[in-house]
Amino acid sequence: MQTAATALMPSFQRAASRxxxxxxxxxxxxxxxxxxxxxxxxxxxxRGKTILLKPNLVGLDTGGIINTHPxxxxxxxxxxxxxxxxxxxxGDGPATExxxxxxxxxxxxxxxxxxxxxxxxxxxxxNVEHVVLKTRASRLKELYLPKTICGVDYxxxxxxxxxxxxxxxxxxLKNMFGVVPGGCYGWPKNILxxxxxxxxxxxxxxxxxxxFAIIDxxxxxxxxxxxxxxPKPSGVLIVGDDPVAVDATGTRVMGLxxxxxxxxxxxxxxxxxxxxxxxxxxxxxVESVMTPFAVLEEFRHLSHR
Amino acid sequence: MNFIxxxxxPYLRNAQNEDGGWGFMPGAGSRVxxxxxxxxxxHEFASASSSEKAVxxxxxxxxxxxxxxxxxxxxLGQHSGSWVTSLACWSLLFSRQFESSLEKGLQWLxxxxxxxxxxxxxxxxxxxxxxxxxxxxxxxxxxxxTPGTASWVEPTSYAIIALRKGTKSPPPKLNQRLHMAKxxxxxxxxxxxxxxxxxxxxxxxxxxxxxxxxxxxxxALQEDFAKPKIQESLNWLEHNAxxxxxxxxxxxxxxxLHLAGRTYAAAKLLxxxxxxxxxxxxxxxxxxxxxxxxxxxxxxxxxxxNGGTR
Numbered sequence: 001m002q003t004a005a006t007a008l009m010p011s012f013q014r015a016a017s018r019x020x021x022x023x024x025x026x027x028x029x030x031x032x033x034x035x036x037x038x039x040x041x042x043x044x045x046x047r048g049k050t051i052l053l054k055p056n057l058v059g060l061d062t063g064g065i066i067n068t069h070p071x072x073x074x075x076x077x078x079x080x081x082x083x084x085x086x087x088x089x090x091g092d093g094p095a096t097e098x099x100x101x102x103x104x105x106x107x108x109x110x111x112x113x114x115x116x117x118x119x120x121x122x123x124x125x126x127n128v129e130h131v132v133l134k135t136r137a138s139r140l141k142e143l144y145l146p147k148t149i150c151g152v153d154y155x156x157x158x159x160x161x162x163x164x165x166x167x168x169x170x171x172x173l174k175n176m177f178g179v180v181p182g183g184c185y186g187w188p189k190n191i192l193x194x195x196x197x198x199x200x201x202x203x204x205x206x207x208x209x210x211x212f213a214i215i216d217x218x219x220x221x222x223x224x225x226x227x228x229x230x231p232k233p234s235g236v237l238i239v240g241d242d243p244v245a246v247d248a249t250g251t252r253v254m255g256l257x258x259x260x261x262x263x264x265x266x267x268x269x270x271x272x273x274x275x276x277x278x279x280x281x282x283x284x285x286v287e288s289v290m291t292p293f294a295v296l297e298e299f300r301h302l303s304h305r
Numbered sequence: 306m307n308f309i310x311x312x313x314x315p316y317l318r319n320a321q322n323e324d325g326g327w328g329f330m331p332g333a334g335s336r337v338x339x340x341x342x343x344x345x346x347x348h349e350f351a352s353a354s355s356s357e358k359a360v361x362x363x364x365x366x367x368x369x370x371x372x373x374x375x376x377x378x379x380x381l382g383q384h385s386g387s388w389v390t391s392l393a394c395w396s397l398l399f400s401r402q403f404e405s406s407l408e409k410g411l412q413w414l415x416x417x418x419x420x421x422x423x424x425x426x427x428x429x430x431x432x433x434x435x436x437x438x439x440x441x442x443x444x445x446x447x448x449x450x451t452p453g454t455a456s457w458v459e460p461t462s463y464a465i466i467a468l469r470k471g472t473k474s475p476p477p478k479l480n481q482r483l484h485m486a487k488x489x490x491x492x493x494x495x496x497x498x499x500x501x502x503x504x505x506x507x508x509x510x511x512x513x514x515x516x517x518x519x520x521x522x523x524x525a526l527q528e529d530f531a532k533p534k535i536q537e538s539l540n541w542l543e544h545n546a547x548x549x550x551x552x553x554x555x556x557x558x559x560x561x562l563h564l565a566g567r568t569y570a571a572a573k574l575l576x577x578x579x580x581x582x583x584x585x586x587x588x589x590x591x592x593x594x595x596x597x598x599x600x601x602x603x604x605x606x607x608x609x610x611n612g613g614t615r
Contacts, residue, residue, distance in 0.1 A: 060513075096502045098459075098517045101551035101586055116585045125329035125588060128380050144380045165508060183329060183338065184379045186388060186450025186460065187502055194420060194454045228510040296508065 006209040008134060008270045017242030017273045018042060019249045020282035021289055024218050024237050027064070031075035034237065035214070039079055041282060042241055044212065047084035049153035052121075053077060054210065056159045056175045057092040058226055060106040065219060065231040067107055068158050072216045072237070074112035076158060077119075090116070091148055092178045093123035096227075098187045100124060121148045124182035135206040137266065138199035140191070144184045149208060157210040157243055161220030161234055161250055167197050168261050168299050169254065170226050171247040172213035176204050201263040205243070205271055213246035214239045217253060222293035234291040236284070244272025245279045255292030256302040308576040313596040314350055317343050318359055320589055325362030326370075327589045337377045339589035340366055341392035346593035348399040349600045364400035367393050375409030376417070379451075387451050390414050391463035399604070414464055415479050419449035419456045440506045445489035457503040458493055461486050462521035466605075469525075490522050491534065498537030499545075514541055516554040520561040524605060530565050539565050546571075552578045552586065556594035564602055571598055 020038050024031065053076050055068035064070070073090060080088045090113065094103050100122045110116055126146035133141055149155070157172035164170035177200070180189045192200040217236040221229040236253060240246040244267045248258035258264045258274045268274040295302060320327055320343070326335025327343045344363040347356035371377055376386020377393040394410040397403060420426055427443050447461025465486055468479065495505045499514025500522045506512060519542055529535050539562065546558045546569055555578070559571030575595050580586055597604060 060515075096504075097515055099515075099551050099553050101591075102516070102549075102554050104585070105550040115583075117583045120585050122329075122585070122588075125333075127328065127334050130382055144383065181380075183336065184383070184387075186379075186454075186457065188457075190449065190454040190457065191451050224508045224510055228507060228512075 008206060010270060011268055011273060011278075014273060014278075016278050016280045017240060017245035018280045018282060019238065019240035019242070019245050021249065021253070021284040021286065022237045022239075023235055023284055023289060025235055027069050027071045027218055031071055031237075032078045035075045035079040035239070036082055038237070038239055038283065039083065042212075044083065044154075044241070046080055046154055048086050050087045050151075051080045051085045051089065051154045051156060052148065052152040053080075053088060053090045053156050053158055054175065054178060055090065055092055056162075056170070056178065056226075057094050057100070057103050057107075059094060059097040060103055062106050063231075064107065065221060066160070066227055067103070068160050068216045069218065070107050070109045070112040072214070072218070073109065073158065076156065076214055077113060080156070085154075088119075089121055089148065089152065090119055091121035091123045091126075091146070093146070093180065093182050095177065095182070095188045098124070098182065121146070123148065123179055124187075126181060126183075128181055128184055131207060133203045133207045135203050135270075137202040137206075138195040140195050140200065140203060143180060143204075143207075145179060145208070146181055149179045154212070155208065155210045156212045156214060158214045158216065161215050161217035161232075161236070161238070161254065162225040163222050163229060163254070163293055163295050163299070164225050165296055165298075166193075167201070167263065168295070168302055169247070169251050169256060171215055171250045172210060172243040173201050173205050173247055173263060173267060176201070176208055176210060179208055180204065198263040198266065202266045202271075205267060209271075210243050212239070212241055213243040215246060215250045217250065220254070220293065222254075222295070224296060230294070232291065232293055234289070236289050242272040242279075244268055244274060248274035249279065249281075249286060252286045253290055255290055256295070256299075257304075260302050308579065309350075309596050309599045312576070312579050313592045314347070314356070316587070316592045317347055317589065317596065318356065320592075321359055321362070324369075325364075325366035327363075329588050329590070330584050331589075334381070335366060335370075336380060337367065337370065337389040337393050338379065339593075341389065341396035342590045342593035344396040345399060345604050346596040348396075349597060349604055360400055361402065364397060364402045367397060368403045368406045371406050371410065375406075375413035377410065385452050386413060386417075388448065388460035388463060390417075391448070391460065391467040394467045395463070411468060414448075414468060415482065417448065417452065419446050420453045421449075421455040422446035442488075442492045445485055445492050447486035447489040455503075456486075456489055458490060458500045458518040459502065459521050461489060462518075462525035465490075465525040466521075487526060490526060494522075494534060494538065497541065498534070498539075499541040500538070514538075514545070516542070516545065516549070516557055520557040523561045524564070527564060527605070539567065543567060543569070549574075550578075552595060553591040556591065556598050559598045560594065560602070563598075564605065
């Protein structure tokens with residue numbers, strides 16, 4: 001079972017993580033070429049494997065400003081197929097909109113990916129299996145998780161670069177809330193809020209262990225994210241083999257301090273790195289692409305040392 | 306009618322598992338929620354399509370997976386009940402089997418309190434930022450998705466519908482509870498009508514209504530259809546209908562608008578979208594709701610197992 005495959009490891013024992021930043025002016029760019037060129041550098045062990053792309057599909061999004069943009073999802077799928085993956089699935093379980101079909105239609109995912117039959121998995125309605133959580137940060141101890149999540153070889157978390165009105169930022173780690181099935185826990189998955197968002201981020205990621213992350217920061221969202229914020233053109237894709245490091249980098253690109261995001265500091269103890277000297281930066285530097293994001297008053301401290 | 310009889314009903318009948326239940330998709334393991342929807346839909350067509358056996362087997366499945374406390378789990382193996390208890394009770398009203406199971410379920414539902422009904426939660430909420438992120442009246446509560454969490458529009462609506470006419474042995478203060486739950490629904494209505502999951506306003510920004518919660522809340526408040534606030538929500542649903550592209554939202558919109566006496570031609574649109582081989586587009590609840598668009602809404606006005614009217 002994939003969820004049991006990767007051992008937790010103290011941060012000081014982990015090799016440096018690799019994160020690449022690419023400038024991408026808009027969604028009309030040749031994203032497949034950019035992603036293939038970038039991800040090829042990582043020599044990922046994906047040949048012959050079943051990959052699950054886990055985009056951030058929050059709700060109806062006709063304007064392409066809430067969800068991971070369909071052109072990025074399609075480009076990532078093409079990239080992993082080119083890299084030799086046997087199957088590349090796309091799956092998510094929207095948190096508040098129960099009509100997943102309506103979400104997919106609103107963002108015209110079919111126009112970018114082609115037929116979704118046999119490709120897209122509604123993680124809210126998938127068959128489930130009982131999973132004991134690998135950490136005890138929250139009081140949950142166990143969850144029922146989609147069989148698809150438990151069965152694939154390789155998981156790629158694909159969030160959008162957004163602020164979040166409860167968690168500060170929502171990137172590849174917070175994006176994994178989408179694997180918790182609404183069909184077991186409702187819409188929204190309120191059990192995660194009551195057990196503590198930060199602690200659940202750790203428990204879910206320690207258990208499911210996404211292998212790679214691709215942040216759609218071409219147009220992000222600032223302010224009252226993840227749904228009602230303001231579009232923020234940032235012109236970047238951020239990818240890497242350590243979702244914690246990718247999120248730390250994304251947070252810095254937003255002009256915020258990852259060391260002040262509670263779940264990132266927790267994740268840095270056993271899942272990955274947030275320290276800059278433990279992250280091998282590829283492509284553009286953080287400073288060259290930094291675009292300060294507005295945050296709600298509660299999160300002003302995230303931008304001050 | 307042809308579309309329903311030639312597509313939806315066969316889809317549902319063929320998707321029933323040997324244990325009598327349905328999964329969300331054909332071939333998936335049985336779960337309570339899709340089983341309840343399939344049971345309700347097939348019952349409506351029992352005389353026309355010899356679905357009686359399927360309905361009886363479905364009721365037996367529900368009886369078998371009921372938890373000892375009377376509730377039903379959202380996924381088999383879970384040890385605590387959830388919102389699907391309302392749907393299981395609702396569906397068992399039609400089977401005329403397992404009356405004691407139904408009664409136990411309704412009793413559990415009447416006693417189940419959400420976490421946000423607790424005084425301690427209200428105090429904590431007043432003392433923390435939560436008090437100003439969403440503008441809502443915390444004195445109202447309804448039902449939660451899972452035990453010990455907050456009240457939300459959809460599970461509250463399901464519970465109101467299931468409990469609407471009370472049980473043979475009404476739990477204490479049930480009427481007051483239903484009144485409070487209805488007040489909660491009104492409180493959580495979006496400023497321009499309609500409902501989303503239950504956040505009408507966050508940090509000063511109005512929430513967008515969604516089809517599903519709007520339809521379920523309207524069905525739970527159907528005795529108030531003449532009220533202006535409800536008319537506003539029906540107007541939103543009607544206005545929103547023009548852009549719908551998913552079969553589930555089309556079917557639900559059709560059901561609510563028709564119940565309110567408004568016309569909406571989902572029946573013409575659904576066959577164009579139908580594709581039984583596309584598991585992304587079509588699943589058991591969607592097929593059930595689509596079938597229910599062709600009924601006279603008897604399933605919303607049910608009869609007690611003992612012959613009385615609920």
